[in-house]
Structure formats: structure tokens, C-alpha cells
Amino acid sequence: MPPPEDSSQPRLAAGCRWGAENKTGAEQERVILFPEGAIRLQGTGRQILERCDGQRTFAQIIEELQAQFTVADPAKIRADISQFLEQLRHKRIVDY
Amino acid sequence: MIPNPLALIAEITHRCPLHCVYCSNPLELAAVASELSTNDWLNVFQQAAKLGMLHAHFTGGEPLARPDLTELIAGARTAGLYTNLITSGIGLAEPRLQALVAAGLDHIQLSFQDSQEHAANWIAGARAHAHKIELSQIIRRHKIAFTVNLVVHRQNLDHLQEMIAFIEQLNPDRMEIAHTQYYGWALKNRAALLPTREQLEKAVEIVDAAQNRLAGRIRIDSVVPDYYARYPKACMGGWGKQLLLINPAGKVLPCHAAEVIPGLEFENVRDHTLEWIWRESSSFRRFRGEEWMPEPCRSCDRRAEDFGGCRCQALLLTGDATATDPACSLAPAHHLVEAALLEANSNSNVPQPNVSQPTPASSFVQLQQKTAELWSYRTNPE
Numbered sequence: 001m002p003p004p005e006d007s008s009q010p011r012l013a014a015g016c017r018w019g020a021e022n023k024t025g026a027e028q029e030r031v032i033l034f035p036e037g038a039i040r041l042q043g044t045g046r047q048i049l050e051r052c053d054g055q056r057t058f059a060q061i062i063e064e065l066q067a068q069f070t071v072a073d074p075a076k077i078r079a080d081i082s083q084f085l086e087q088l089r090h091k092r093i094v095d096y
Numbered sequence: 097m098i099p100n101p102l103a104l105i106a107e108i109t110h111r112c113p114l115h116c117v118y119c120s121n122p123l124e125l126a127a128v129a130s131e132l133s134t135n136d137w138l139n140v141f142q143q144a145a146k147l148g149m150l151h152a153h154f155t156g157g158e159p160l161a162r163p164d165l166t167e168l169i170a171g172a173r174t175a176g177l178y179t180n181l182i183t184s185g186i187g188l189a190e191p192r193l194q195a196l197v198a199a200g201l202d203h204i205q206l207s208f209q210d211s212q213e214h215a216a217n218w219i220a221g222a223r224a225h226a227h228k229i230e231l232s233q234i235i236r237r238h239k240i241a242f243t244v245n246l247v248v249h250r251q252n253l254d255h256l257q258e259m260i261a262f263i264e265q266l267n268p269d270r271m272e273i274a275h276t277q278y279y280g281w282a283l284k285n286r287a288a289l290l291p292t293r294e295q296l297e298k299a300v301e302i303v304d305a306a307q308n309r310l311a312g313r314i315r316i317d318s319v320v321p322d323y324y325a326r327y328p329k330a331c332m333g334g335w336g337k338q339l340l341l342i343n344p345a346g347k348v349l350p351c352h353a354a355e356v357i358p359g360l361e362f363e364n365v366r367d368h369t370l371e372w373i374w375r376e377s378s379s380f381r382r383f384r385g386e387e388w389m390p391e392p393c394r395s396c397d398r399r400a401e402d403f404g405g406c407r408c409q410a411l412l413l414t415g416d417a418t419a420t421d422p423a424c425s426l427a428p429a430h431h432l433v434e435a436a437l438l439e440a441n442s443n444s445n446v447p448q449p450n451v452s453q454p455t456p457a458s459s460f461v462q463l464q465q466k467t468a469e470l471w472s473y474r475t476n477p478e
Contacts, residue, residue, distance in 0.1 A: 001312025002309050002312070002364070004235075012268060013241070014239055014240060014241050014242070014269060015202050015203045015239075015240050015241020015242070015269065016241065017202065019176070019178070020151060020176050031150070033150060033151070033178040033202070034141050034178075034241070035180060035202070035203040035205070035241045035243055035269075035270065037151075038102075038151075038178075055192075086312075089312050090311055090315065091310055092241075092269045092270060092314075092315040093316060
């Protein structure tokens with residue numbers, strides 16, 4: 001299965017959704033629920049997935065995060081996001 | 097510190113239109129009259145969410161046998177839980193599915209017994225296969241996650257490849273290929289269900305190849321048979337560590353089969369809060385952590401990974417719930433599992449079906465008689 005293309009519009013797969021905001025745990029932590037489990041997300045992982053709304057394109061998501069994290073190598077940001085989304089697609093949590 | 101439970105297995109009824117020979121329900125099923133009320137369950141879901149639980153897995157029996165299922169799903173979802181319906185699909189047509197989805201159903205897991213109609217109905221003891229195929233198409237029209245579950249065993253493993261191709265056509269997000277686990281009715285029928293080593297090795301290859309081929313499209317989760325493993329399974333992720341199960345009558349159990357263990361008293365949600373039962377009750381404390389462990393578990397490097405295996409399996413096979421799970425190659429009682437494997441791998445000792453081909457029968461009673469020497473079908477509660 002290929003990585004996302006610039007025009008891909010990543011989104012949460014059917015039956016995968018955000019859980020309620022964690023009130024007691026670490027600040028800024030959110031959880032994605034899926035059929036057999038859940039992943040806790042904070043930091044950049046959370047920021048990437050919150051942009052996977054089926055509207056933004058892969059290229060837009062990268063631009064936004066590159067603009068936000070100016071100290072990091074843009075090429076590395078791109079490669080990391082691509083790999084992250086590909087992994088989540090294999091788990092059937094993300095579609096693109 | 098005792099961690100919060102992550103998921104609730106809600107066994108809402110033991111009634112079931114199927115009679116699967118590998119059913120893991122207890123032999124002694126909870127009577128219909130003892131079932132929890134709608135309000136009891138709604139209260140449980142509120143408590144579960146407050147305890148930090150994330151998932152509610154609705155199972156049975158057949159959850160659809162409860163006319164209030166839609167209300168229960170809505171209650172769990174409103175409480176904040178992810179809702180998963182584990183079903184045979186019998187009793188589900190489009191209007192009811194639509195109502196369930198509107199109530200907040202997140203995921204449906206539909207079981208199949210085989211790819212071939214006769215064989216599937218033979219295992220299930222009911223004519224269910226054609227309906228399941230039709231239902232799969234209906235499910236895909238709704239925005240919920242769809243998993244197809246297939247239990248595999250001696251009688252169907254030889255055409256696993258064909259079964260995977262069949263499931264692929266149903267277009268689920270996930271397929272779960274689960275080797276039979278030997279509890280309840282399945283243990284009673286073990287001789288007819290335990291595969292040969294050759295069957296198993298072939299199956300592993302087939303699943304690996306399918307995983308690669310379908311990557312990114314259909315995720316395949318596979319549950320391996322612990323009888324052939326070197327180390328035992330981490331049953332329920334550890335006793336009282338991640339999961340709890342509530343049976344139809346409201347008894348709270350650390351796992352599906354726990355009631356077979358003598359001397360344990362299981363508390364009821366009618367009498368205590370879920371939090372108290374999870375944290376304080378003697379049944380949940382009994383095998384939590386490492387205190388109870390015998391050697392070789394106590395000094396084993398793997399004790400934090402598999403927790404000594406399954407307590408119920410230890411009891412069922414050795415008569416002692418504190419024994420190391422006999423599925424472990426290091427267990428003093430491992431010879432019990434080895435003996436079962438020896439029998440499964442020597443053709444002469446295995447009971448052969450007295451029906452050479454799975455044949456359709458006009459009634460369940462007739463089917464029961466035809467296969468009487470091979471296995472016992474799961475019955476139904478009063």
C-alpha cells in the first residue's frame with residue numbers, strides 16, 4: 001500500500017473516532033478509539049491527526065506543520081508524517 | 097497501585113439462535129429470568145465510564161436476543177464508551193441496524209463459521225450462513241467499522257485459503273482469524289476441534305501471505321492456538337488488570353470462564369459498585385499481581401508478559417487454578433497438553449465424524465443425532 005500523495009485527503013477510518021478529552025491525565029492528551037483498542041496522543045501525533053479531517057490534503061497538513069515547527073528539517077517533517085499515516089493505515093485507523 | 101480497567105465485556109444474554117460446537121460460554125448458562133434489567137445495564141455503563149473504561153463489547157449468547165439492545169448501545173455511548181457489537185447477525189435486518197447505528201454503535205463484528213454453506217451451518221447447528229452474507233452487504237452501507245470473525249479448527253482449517261478469499265469479498269475493515277480456545281463447549285468438543293500440527297503450520301503460512309497481500313485494505317488479526325505455543329497466552333492481559341466481564345445475571349468476572357474456579361465468590365453489580373468489585377473484591381484480588389504464583393512462574397523472566405497464563409485453563413486441565421498454565425512448555429503439567437496434541441496428531445485415536453460430509457438437516461434435533469459421536473452442540477439457557 002503506497003504512502004499518501006500530496007492530493008490525498010487523510011481521515012479517520014470508519015468506526016475510529018476521538019474519545020472524550022482526558023481531564024485527569026497529562027495535559028493535552030487525547031485518545032483515538034478504534035474497534036480493538038485506543039491510542040493516546042499528545043504533541044505532534046495529536047496535531048497531525050487533528051488535521052486528518054478528510055478536507056485538508058496531505059500537502060496542506062505538511063505545510064501547516066512545517067510552518068509551526070520551523071526549527072526542524074522540512075524534508076524530515078514530510079517523511080515522518082508520511083510514515084506515521086502509512087502505519088495508521090495498516091492498522092485501519094486512517095484512510096487516505 | 098491497581099490500574100483502571102480499560103474495557104467492559106458485557107455478556108448481556110446467554111440466549112443464542114446458534115449452537116456452535118466451539119462456543120466458549122460456560123456449560124452452565126445463565127437463565128433468562130436472572131438477566132439484568134435495562135436500567136441495571138445503563139447504570140453499569142455510567143459506572144464503567146467513570147472508572148476510566150473506554151470500550152464496551154456487547155456479546156452473549158446473541159446480544160440481538162435482547163429487545164432493548166438499541167437502548168443499551170445508546171446508554172453506553174452516552175456514557176462515553178466505544179460500542180462494539182459481537183454478533184451472529186441472526187435477528188438483524190436493516191431497520192434494526194439503522195437504529196443501532198443511530199444510537200451510536202461504533203463497530204460490528206460478525207462471525208462466520210465457514211465459507212461453504214453446508215459446513216458453516218453444520219458447525220453452527222443452524223441455517224445462518226446465507227443471512228450473514230446478505231447482512232454484510234447491508235453493514236457496508238453504514239458508517240461503522242466492520243470486522244468479520246472466523247473461528248478455525250480441525251474441521252475447517254484445510255480450506256482456510258478459500259475462507260479468507262470469501263471474507264475478502266465481504267469487504268470488511270478487519271478480519272479476525274481465531275483458533276478455537278478450549279473452554280466451555282469447545283473443551284467438551286476438543287478432540288473433534290484440535291488441529292494437527294501440519295494443519296496449523298500451513299495455516300500460519302496462509303495467514304502471513306494474506307496479511308501481506310491485504311495490507312492497508314483489510315487488517316488481519318490472528319489468534320494462535322496456545323496448545324501449540326511455547327509459552328502461554330497473557331490471558332485477559334492479566335487477571336484484574338485490564339478487563340472485566342459482566343455476565344447476563346450481573347456477576348462480575350475477571351474473564352469468560354472464571355466461574356469454573358471453585359472457591360471464588362463473584363460479586364454482583366446489583367449488590368456492589370463496579371469500582372469496589374474491581375479494586376476490593378476477593379475474586380479480583382485472588383490472582384492479581386505475582387503473589388499467588390507458583391514456580392516456575394515466580395522466578396520466570398516472562399511472568400510480567402504472560403502472567404502465568406490462564407487460571408481457568410489451569411483449573412480445567414489440572415484441577416488446580418494456581419498451577420502454571422499447562423499450555424506453557426515449562427509447566428509441570430505440560431504433559432496434559434502434550435497428550436492432547438499426541439492424540440490430535442495420530443489419526444487412529446481421533447473420533448471421526450459419523451457423517452462424512454457436513455450435510456444439511458431439516459431440524460436441529462436431527463443434526464444433533466447425526467453428529468452425536470463427534471461433538472455436542474451448545475444448548476440454550478432456560
